[in-house]
Amino acid sequence: MTTAWNKKGIGLNPASQIHYIDHLAVVCILMEIPLLFLEENDLLLGKKYYPGLEAVLNPYSDFSPEYLISHFDVSFMSDLWDRCVMQEKYSALEEQYNKRWRNVHCPHGFSDKGFYLAKCAMEDIALLYGDNMIDQLKDFGVWENLRNYVITGNYRYTYFKKNRDFYDSVFEKEIQSQFAKKQPIILYAPTWLDLENSTTFFDNYHQILGKLPDDYNLIIKLHPRLELDDVVTYYQIMGLYEKKPNVFFLKDYPLVFPLLAHAAMYIGDMSSVGYDFLAFNKPLFFLNKQNRDSESDRGLFLFRCGTVIP
Structure with missing residues (x-):
C-alpha cells in the first residue's frame, strides 16, 4: 500500500x-x-x-x-x-x-x-x-x-490502548488461565546476556523464583536470546520451577503491554520493558547486578524510578 x-x-x-x-x-x-x-x-x-x-x-x-x-x-x-x-x-x-x-x-x-x-x-x-x-x-x-x-x-x-479489549481477552485465555489461582501478578522480565553482561536471570533466579510467596503469581518473560546464552542452565531453571502452580515461564512471546497492564509490579534489570512499565504507574524493582550507583550513573537512569535491589 x-x-x-x-x-x-x-x-x-x-x-x-x-x-x-x-x-x-x-x-x-x-x-x-x-x-x-x-x-x-x-x-x-x-x-x-x-x-x-x-x-x-x-x-x-x-x-x-x-x-x-x-x-x-x-x-x-x-x-x-x-x-x-x-x-x-x-x-x-x-x-x-x-x-x-x-x-x-x-x-x-x-x-x-x-x-x-x-x-x-x-x-x-x-x-x-x-x-x-x-x-x-x-x-x-x-x-x-x-x-x-x-x-x-x-x-x-x-496502539495497545486502542485495542485494549482484544488484548485483555488474549491475556485471560493465554496467561491468566495458566495459574491455579487468580492473585496479584509479579512480572519478571530479564534481558539477555548482552555485551554489557546485563541479564540477571542466571544469577538471581533462586532469589526470585525460589522465594516467591504463595499468594503471588509470577510471570517470567524470557528474552528469546537467553536460551542461546546458556542452554543447559536455562532449561535447568525451567525444570526446577515450571511445575509450581504460581509460576509461568513465557517463551517466544512477542506481546508486552498486555502483561504490563495486568501485572501488579515489575522486577527487571536492563530490559526496555522497564521503560514501557512506567506508563502504568506501578511499583518497579531493579536488580543491580553490578552494584553501580544509580544516582550518578547515566546508564542506570531508569533505576531512579523504582526500588534498587543490590
Whole structure:
C-alpha cells in the first residue's frame, strides 16, 4: 500500500527475531504498509496478535536487495543497518532503478543500554522515543552523527490502548488461565546476556523464583536470546520451577503491554520493558547486578524510578 508521503514501504525482520515483531507490527499498522515475514510461524504470530496488520509471507529464495528495491522505496527495520553499509550495497541498484533506497530504524524498545543505542545514530532515518533518548545520544557523543530522525513517543502503548479489549481477552485465555489461582501478578522480565553482561536471570533466579510467596503469581518473560546464552542452565531453571502452580515461564512471546497492564509490579534489570512499565504507574524493582550507583550513573537512569535491589 502506498503511504501518504507517496513512498511504498515495507516492514522487514530478516533475522526472524520474535521480540522485534511487537515493534515492527505496530509501525507497519500505523504506516499502512505490510510486514514481510520469512518464517511461517512468525507470520502466524503477526496475524494472531496484531489487529489491522497486513502480514505477508515471502520465501527466502525471493528475498534479495533487488527484490526490495524493485518493489518498494523504503524499509522499516529493527536490525541495525549502518547507512554507509546500506548505501554501498544499494548504490548500483539505485542507479539501475533510478531511485534512492531509504531505511527507517525502529528501535525494539528503549532502554539505558549504550552499546546498541549509540549505533542507531548511524542509521539512515531513526525513530526516537523522546527527549530521554535524545539526551542519551548526546551523552554518548553521537548526536551529531544522526542525520534524519522522527520523534514518535511510545506508539506501542497508544496502539495497545486502542485495542485494549482484544488484548485483555488474549491475556485471560493465554496467561491468566495458566495459574491455579487468580492473585496479584509479579512480572519478571530479564534481558539477555548482552555485551554489557546485563541479564540477571542466571544469577538471581533462586532469589526470585525460589522465594516467591504463595499468594503471588509470577510471570517470567524470557528474552528469546537467553536460551542461546546458556542452554543447559536455562532449561535447568525451567525444570526446577515450571511445575509450581504460581509460576509461568513465557517463551517466544512477542506481546508486552498486555502483561504490563495486568501485572501488579515489575522486577527487571536492563530490559526496555522497564521503560514501557512506567506508563502504568506501578511499583518497579531493579536488580543491580553490578552494584553501580544509580544516582550518578547515566546508564542506570531508569533505576531512579523504582526500588534498587543490590
